[in-house]
Amino acid sequence: MLHFARRVAIQQVRQIDRWIEQEEAREAEEQRRRDRAHAERRWKLEPQHGDRPALLHRGGCNTFETQVGYIGREEARIALAEPDIEPCGVCQPQTGLHGR
Numbered sequence: 001m002l003h004f005a006r007r008v009a010i011q012q013v014r015q016i017d018r019w020i021e022q023e024e025a026r027e028a029e030e031q032r033r034r035d036r037a038h039a040e041r042r043w044k045l046e047p048q049h050g051d052r053p054a055l056l057h058r059g060g061c062n063t064f065e066t067q068v069g070y071i072g073r074e075e076a077r078i079a080l081a082e083p084d085i086e087p088c089g090v091c092q093p094q095t096g097l098h099g100r
């Protein structure tokens with residue numbers, strides 16, 4: 001009888017471990033989603049390389065990973081007005097930046 005009770009308890013622990021795993025995976029996915037959503041509302045500046053001008057990107061653009069963090073809407077607008085900073089052709093950071 002005790003051996004049976006032990007097997008049941010072990011199965012229950014394994015089931016709980018699976019639930020914990022699923023819950024942790026769900027939380028990690030939710031965190032990634034929040035990070036992406038946050039980045040999408042921000043912009044980032046890629047410094048000039050050689051004869052390539054500095055580029056303004058949307059926060060979520062995959063062509064460039066920022067080392068220094070994101071900038072807000074107002075700084076992005078100012079950056080775009082700079083003659084030596086160009087908008088990225090892939091993520092089109094100027095879309096939605098004018099107005100509002």
Ligand SMILES: [Zn+2]
Nearest residue numbers: 057061088091
């Ligand atoms: Zn870009």
